[in-house]
Amino acid sequence: xxxxxxxxxxxxxxxxxxxxxxxxxxxxxxxxxxxxxxxxxxxxxxxxxxxxxxxxxxxxxxxxxxxxxxxxxxxxxxxxxxxxxxxxxxxxxxxxxxxxxxxxxxxxxxxxxxxxxxxxxxxxxxxxxxxxxxxxxxxxxxxxxxxxxxxxxxxxxxxxxxxxxxxxxxxxxxxxxxxxxxxxxxxxxxxxxxxxxxxxxxxxxxxxxxxxxxxxxxxxxxxxxxxxxxxxxxxxxxxxxxxxxxxxxxxxxxxxxxxxx
Amino acid sequence: xxxxxxxxxxxxxxxxxxxxxxxxxxxxxxxxxxxxxxxxxxxxxxxxxxxxxxxxxxxxxxxxxxxxxxxxxxxxxxxxxxxxxxxxxxxxxxxxxxxxxxxxxxxxxxxxxxxxxxxxxxxxxxxxxxxxxxxxxxxxxxxxxxxxxxxxxxxxxxxxxxxxxxxxxxxxxxxxxxxxxxxxxxxxxxxxxxxxxxxxxxxxxxxxxxxxxxxxxxxxxxxxxxxxxxxxxxxxxxxxxxxxxxxxxxxxxxxxxxxxxxxxxxxxxxxxxxxxxxxxxxxxxxxxxxxxxxxxxxxxx
Numbered sequence: 001x002x003x004x005x006x007x008x009x010x011x012x013x014x015x016x017x018x019x020x021x022x023x024x025x026x027x028x029x030x031x032x033x034x035x036x037x038x039x040x041x042x043x044x045x046x047x048x049x050x051x052x053x054x055x056x057x058x059x060x061x062x063x064x065x066x067x068x069x070x071x072x073x074x075x076x077x078x079x080x081x082x083x084x085x086x087x088x089x090x091x092x093x094x095x096x097x098x099x100x101x102x103x104x105x106x107x108x109x110x111x112x113x114x115x116x117x118x119x120x121x122x123x124x125x126x127x128x129x130x131x132x133x134x135x136x137x138x139x140x141x142x143x144x145x146x147x148x149x150x151x152x153x154x155x156x157x158x159x160x161x162x163x164x165x166x167x168x169x170x171x172x173x174x175x176x177x178x179x180x181x182x183x184x185x186x187x188x189x190x191x192x193x194x195x196x197x198x199x200x201x202x203x204x205x206x207x208x209x210x211x212x213x214x215x216x217x218x219x220x221x222x223x224x225x226x227x228x229x230x231x232x233x234x235x236x237x238x239x240x241x242x243x244x245x246x247x248x249x250x251x252x253x254x255x256x257x258x259x260x261x
Numbered sequence: 262x263x264x265x266x267x268x269x270x271x272x273x274x275x276x277x278x279x280x281x282x283x284x285x286x287x288x289x290x291x292x293x294x295x296x297x298x299x300x301x302x303x304x305x306x307x308x309x310x311x312x313x314x315x316x317x318x319x320x321x322x323x324x325x326x327x328x329x330x331x332x333x334x335x336x337x338x339x340x341x342x343x344x345x346x347x348x349x350x351x352x353x354x355x356x357x358x359x360x361x362x363x364x365x366x367x368x369x370x371x372x373x374x375x376x377x378x379x380x381x382x383x384x385x386x387x388x389x390x391x392x393x394x395x396x397x398x399x400x401x402x403x404x405x406x407x408x409x410x411x412x413x414x415x416x417x418x419x420x421x422x423x424x425x426x427x428x429x430x431x432x433x434x435x436x437x438x439x440x441x442x443x444x445x446x447x448x449x450x451x452x453x454x455x456x457x458x459x460x461x462x463x464x465x466x467x468x469x470x471x472x473x474x475x476x477x478x479x480x481x482x483x484x485x486x487x488x489x490x491x492x493x494x495x496x497x498x499x500x501x502x503x504x505x506x507x508x509x510x511x512x513x514x515x516x517x518x519x520x521x522x523x524x525x526x527x528x529x530x531x532x533x534x535x536x537x538x539x540x541x542x543x544x545x546x547x548x549x550x551x552x553x554x555x556x557x558x559x560x561x562x
Binding site for chain 1: 327467
């Protein structure tokens with residue numbers, strides 16, 4: 001290893017783990033000791049990354065408050081050092097961290113809320129794609145509908161949460177006191193996507209969530225309706241399927257439909 | 262790792278040709294760093310700003326509003342791309358995925374130039390997201406020259422490198438920062454972004470005269486000025502970019518204009534972002550000072 005490489009290694013280790021080896025190669029300034037000057041880099045490292053997390057997780061920050069959020073943030077910074085050149089992706093492992101690390105894992109609402117914010121962030125700058133319109137749909141002959149397969153918009157993502165995350169998210173978004181966290185008997189099925197430039201989400205009923213997931217798996221409309229028939233009134237399944245589909249199209253959730261196999 | 266051997270030709274003659282063949286980026290006037298807080302106002306009002314500098318990483322994204330806004334901005338204004346993660350002085354292998362993403366963005370934006378900083382941001386697969394200092398040694402210079410050449414060959418264009426604010430100096434440095442920058446530019450053909458505030462900050466922190474730095478930079482290699490604010494801690498200054506430009510930095514700007522002449526200049530605010538109107542006052546001041554300093558008969562650059 002060259003001197004230059006070794007020096008960078010020491011400099012970085014001093015920031016990440018507090019090792020002071022590199023101080024032997026740093027000069028005092030005319031007005032300040034080297035420990036203080038090097039300390040500027042040490043302090044900036046954690047504070048910059050936690051600041052980025054505050055930006056990405058505005059509502060989790062509001063939920064936890066400054067002190068608890070920053071304590072959690074610094075724990076995350078220590079556990080998951082950034083390995084990506086773009087700060088945009090630094091906080092992406094936060095939901096997983098909160099789900100797997102004590103004491104945060106004892107409060108599942110934290111990882112759920114982080115996962116919802118992450119999904120919304122991902123939708124915000126996710127890949128662009130065409131949006132299927134009702135006019136596009138009108139171009140398909142009625143007899144072709146059973147074979148129609150759908151392509152979700154690239155920003156559309158499904159997320160299951162085990163707590164009343166949506167209600168908490170909504171309250172925080174409106175600067176209201178959030179309800180107490182509740183563990184749900186059945187997961188809350190969320191669909192997140194971007195409408196024009198705005199990330200949005202809504203809760204899905206169990207059968208709509210099933211239909212969306214299977215549609216995303218390339219199952220054709222006729223089969224989707226047959227699957228819906230197992231959830232509720234079989235005679236109304238086709239109408240319900242058409243209703244859900246209409247909702248997806250008008251919400252900009254689909255990027256294409258085709259009769260190809 | 263020394264990558265110089267992988268380059269087409271690094272002989273002295275070839276290096277001279279690199280410089281000769283590289284067309285100097287154009288003078289763009291007086292600009293501003295584009296920040297999302299001002300998107301709507303800029304698109305609605307076409308404010309009197311000659312050009313915008315965008316942070317490359319903020320647009321190295323799959324899609325969505327940031328890229329859409331950038332497309333609209335670049336239809337109306339010249340745009341320059343300014344990165345923070347090139348890590349040109351890192352001893353770790355270059356991140357070619359990053360470089361490809363940078364190249365892809367440049368293909369979309371068609372910036373007047375692409376800049377980053379003379380610094381490193383991490384080694385061993387980690388990224389500290391900071392502009393970290395280097396020792397000014399012959400070894401470091403050889404390394405950075407070879408990296409700049411590699412990056413320029415990869416991107417297919419000469420890059421622009423900025424002097425960063427530093428808080429520490431290494432005891433093994435063999436030359437000054439300005440000597441390092443001058444030699445780097447001469448040998449690699451890269452252009453220089455002269456951050457007036459950073460010179461002021463580093464000069465204070467290390468106890469030298471900022472004019473000595475300024476006078477050590479070749480007149481013909483500087484293509485951009487940055488003007489920004491900082492936080493004074495008494496014994497040292499931290500480059501926070503969250504305050505208006507201070508009077509001492511405005512004075513140094515006058516000296517920079519006298520040495521380098523007409524150079525594309527911009528106001529860079531990264532935190533504590535004020536209303537656009539407040540920054541427009543600073544942009545106007547960069548223009549007025551330049552007009553005064555560079556008036557016929559006053560031109561010294």
